[in-house]
Amino acid sequence: MSATLTQDLVAADISLSGVSRIYELGDEKIHALRDLTLDIRQGEFVAIKGPSGSGKSTLANVIGGLDTPNEGKIVVGGLDFSKANDKQLSRYRSKTIGFVFQSFNLQAHSTVLENVLLPLVIAGVDRKTRMARAKECLELMGLSDRADQATNKLSGGQRQRVSIARALANWPQIIIADEPTGNLDQANGQNVIEHLTKLNRELNITLILITHDADVANKAPRILEIVDGNVTDRTSA
Amino acid sequence: MKLRDQLVMARRNLKRAKGRTRLTLVSIVIGSFAVICVLTITFTANKAMSDYFEKTGLLYSVDVSTTGSKMIDTATIDKIKVLPGVASVSPDVNMWFFESVKYGDKAANSFQSHAQSANGTTKQIIVAGRDLTEADTGPMVLVSKDIANVLTNNNPSALINQQILMVTNSNYLGPEQKRENCDYQKNVCKSIEIPATVVGVNDGQRSILFPLQYGIDQSSMIFYNKVPDCRGFQPQNNARCENGYIIDTHNDVLDRGYGQLRIRAQSGDAIPSIAAALTSQFNMRNQSDLATTAGDFTFQIGQDILKEALKAFRVVSLGLLAIGGISLLVSAIGVINTMLMATLERTREIGVMRAIGATNRDVKRIFTVEAALLGFMGGVWGLLFASAIIIGLGTKFATQLGNSGVPIDVPTLITTGLIPSSIVIVLTTVIGILSGVLPARRAARKDPVESLRYE
Numbered sequence: 001m002s003a004t005l006t007q008d009l010v011a012a013d014i015s016l017s018g019v020s021r022i023y024e025l026g027d028e029k030i031h032a033l034r035d036l037t038l039d040i041r042q043g044e045f046v047a048i049k050g051p052s053g054s055g056k057s058t059l060a061n062v063i064g065g066l067d068t069p070n071e072g073k074i075v076v077g078g079l080d081f082s083k084a085n086d087k088q089l090s091r092y093r094s095k096t097i098g099f100v101f102q103s104f105n106l107q108a109h110s111t112v113l114e115n116v117l118l119p120l121v122i123a124g125v126d127r128k129t130r131m132a133r134a135k136e137c138l139e140l141m142g143l144s145d146r147a148d149q150a151t152n153k154l155s156g157g158q159r160q161r162v163s164i165a166r167a168l169a170n171w172p173q174i175i176i177a178d179e180p181t182g183n184l185d186q187a188n189g190q191n192v193i194e195h196l197t198k199l200n201r202e203l204n205i206t207l208i209l210i211t212h213d214a215d216v217a218n219k220a221p222r223i224l225e226i227v228d229g230n231v232t233d234r235t236s237a
Numbered sequence: 238m239k240l241r242d243q244l245v246m247a248r249r250n251l252k253r254a255k256g257r258t259r260l261t262l263v264s265i266v267i268g269s270f271a272v273i274c275v276l277t278i279t280f281t282a283n284k285a286m287s288d289y290f291e292k293t294g295l296l297y298s299v300d301v302s303t304t305g306s307k308m309i310d311t312a313t314i315d316k317i318k319v320l321p322g323v324a325s326v327s328p329d330v331n332m333w334f335f336e337s338v339k340y341g342d343k344a345a346n347s348f349q350s351h352a353q354s355a356n357g358t359t360k361q362i363i364v365a366g367r368d369l370t371e372a373d374t375g376p377m378v379l380v381s382k383d384i385a386n387v388l389t390n391n392n393p394s395a396l397i398n399q400q401i402l403m404v405t406n407s408n409y410l411g412p413e414q415k416r417e418n419c420d421y422q423k424n425v426c427k428s429i430e431i432p433a434t435v436v437g438v439n440d441g442q443r444s445i446l447f448p449l450q451y452g453i454d455q456s457s458m459i460f461y462n463k464v465p466d467c468r469g470f471q472p473q474n475n476a477r478c479e480n481g482y483i484i485d486t487h488n489d490v491l492d493r494g495y496g497q498l499r500i501r502a503q504s505g506d507a508i509p510s511i512a513a514a515l516t517s518q519f520n521m522r523n524q525s526d527l528a529t530t531a532g533d534f535t536f537q538i539g540q541d542i543l544k545e546a547l548k549a550f551r552v553v554s555l556g557l558l559a560i561g562g563i564s565l566l567v568s569a570i571g572v573i574n575t576m577l578m579a580t581l582e583r584t585r586e587i588g589v590m591r592a593i594g595a596t597n598r599d600v601k602r603i604f605t606v607e608a609a610l611l612g613f614m615g616g617v618w619g620l621l622f623a624s625a626i627i628i629g630l631g632t633k634f635a636t637q638l639g640n641s642g643v644p645i646d647v648p649t650l651i652t653t654g655l656i657p658s659s660i661v662i663v664l665t666t667v668i669g670i671l672s673g674v675l676p677a678r679r680a681a682r683k684d685p686v687e688s689l690r691y692e
Contacts, residue, residue: 061686064592066591066592066685066686066689067685067686086596086597086598087596087598090591090594090595090596090597090599091594093591093592093593093594094593094594094595095594099592099593101589101689105585105588105589105592105689107586107589109253110249118590118593119593119594121238121239121242121246122238122590122593122594122595122599123238123594124238124239124242166593167593170593170594
């Protein structure tokens with residue numbers, strides 16, 4: 001691994017206490033998360049599994065600072081979300097978190113390199129540094145030769161690796177991968193998981209893997225199962 | 238996020254929706270084109286009018302004319318000459334008895350012949366040859382360029398030092414007229430041709446200018462009355478009897494005075510005091526003073542004529558500008574529509590941007606910069622199109638003006654008119670920004686989680 005990939009890596013322990021997230025659909029209240037308390041330490045590889053609609057993605061979004069809980073407290077790397085403003089939360093998403101989505105969410109008409117550059121551009125990183133960093137991330141994902149290719153010309157596995165490279169661009173301490181293998185065949189899915197686990201293992205990046213696939217979840221040393229918004233630690237199971 | 242990166246991103250996003258971007262640009266280009274044309278025409282015409290008044294000395298002139306039968310006599314002229322601030326004075330003799338001019342087989346009609354002092358009261362812009370001088374007293378003329386063009390097939394220089402023939406009308410009873418040509422019962426004579434030498438061609442329109450003295454001389458009208466053997470004739474001031482004819486000579490100018498007079502002020506600042514003196518000392522009335530009706534003469538100040546002309550033009554320009562403004566308003570609606578569609582189409586992208594660290598402000602600025610860029614590009618294209626068309630038409634117009642003798646340097650004027658019109662680029666950019674505010678705010682308010690789920 002390159003030295004620059006460990007830049008700014010400081011502990012970003014995750015602490016959730018009494019977190020509830022309720023959605024209102026008309027008169028109906030849906031408890032996506034119920035009084036959830038959870039700690040994840042820097043460098044852990046945690047799989048969060050559960051059936052569809054159990055609250056997995058809501059948990060990922062809450063940890064990622066994209067969604068705000070109705071109750072409870074979330075602190076990541078010393079940042080108390082309840083006291084943070086939009087700028088602080090955006091900076092947190094930019095600098096601490098890297099998202100990997102099931103449907104990749106790449107800019108279809110942009111090149112691979114441009115997609116990886118995007119978080120660096122948003123973070124205001126200077127041209128020279130961001131170009132070097134984007135290329136470094138692509139190299140890490142084995143996509144150096146695809147840098148100038150449009151992402152809509154890539155296979156699913158390649159697109160997800162671009163997505164990981166993009167998540168990695170701003171030297172994050174945490175990667176949240178929401179069903180990263182959901183749109184991939186088994187071989188490509190396996191490859192993507194290997195890349196993610198490598199990042200966790202070699203760069204001490206916390207990896208939170210959201211999945212409904214037990215086989216994928218079993219790759220993680222720590223497995224949390226979420227059902228109806230309640231989480232159970234199944235690591236020993 | 239840096240502004241430069243936002244601009245690059247905006248450019249890329251606009252390129253992604255090429256068709257829509259082009260249509261929106263067309264509406265902005267039409268709006269900006271209309272406004273630029275109106276502004277350029279306004280600036281150019283204002284400058285042209287001011288330049289014309291400056292070059293011809295009209296800006297510092299006061300024109301006096303009679304209101305009735307009373308004429309401006311030489312005693313009055315002498316008094317006006319010594320008024321403070323007066324640089325020079327030139328009476329004007331209307332040589333109404335010339336109806337056409339000939340040169341070889343060419344002829345020109347419908348012009349005015351005048352005689353004026355060649356003392357610089359009216360500045361002549363000489364196109365060929367020279368100006369009249371105070372030493373010129375005989376049949377020498379300064380011909381306007383349009384007439385010279387007609388007489389020479391557009392080669393006015395060819396007329397210099399050539400003789401032209403001034404053709405009189407049937408009422409000419411002047412010194413060149415022959416007795417046998419006339420019916421003195423009816424005071425009607427045959428037309429005659431009086432030769433005159435062209436000393437120069439000026440940039441005036443439909444005019445032939447003679448030296449003042451020649452104009453005065455030609456204003457002498459001679460009447461013949463047959464009286465056999467001059468029987469019973471009593472000598473009078475203007476009459477004599479020769480060979481059985483009483484010859485009665487009247488010079489309208491010398492006997493009664495001038496109908497028109499031009500005063501040239503030493504500077505624009507001197508004009509108010511000259512105008513005050515004309516009113517108080519000579520019973521003259523300023524034409525722009527609508528409250529006063531008295532006075533034997535009226536006078537018109539060149540600066541007032543210019544002001545009135547510019548005022549009238551301003552009203553027209555404002556009307557045209559309003560039409561241009563409506564076009565820009567329509568283009569603003571186009572930008573709003575385009576940007577609202579963009580925010581909708583890019584909902585998921587907005588979610589991704591938020592997930593990878595974009596603040597609400599970043600998202601807002603991305604869309605605002607995009608709208609501003611649309612406005613800016615529309616303004617630039619509008620200016621380019623307008624410049625091409627205005628310069629093209631202006632060059633054609635300049636040729637026509639050049640032929641007709643109007644002393645306007647159209648290309649220079651267009652350039653000076655187009656430069657301030659460039660402000661339209663700022664205007665369209667601001668319109669873009671303002672039009673982008675609402676869509677940008679909507680984009681920034683989108684919930685990132687909802688945006689990421691958007692299909």
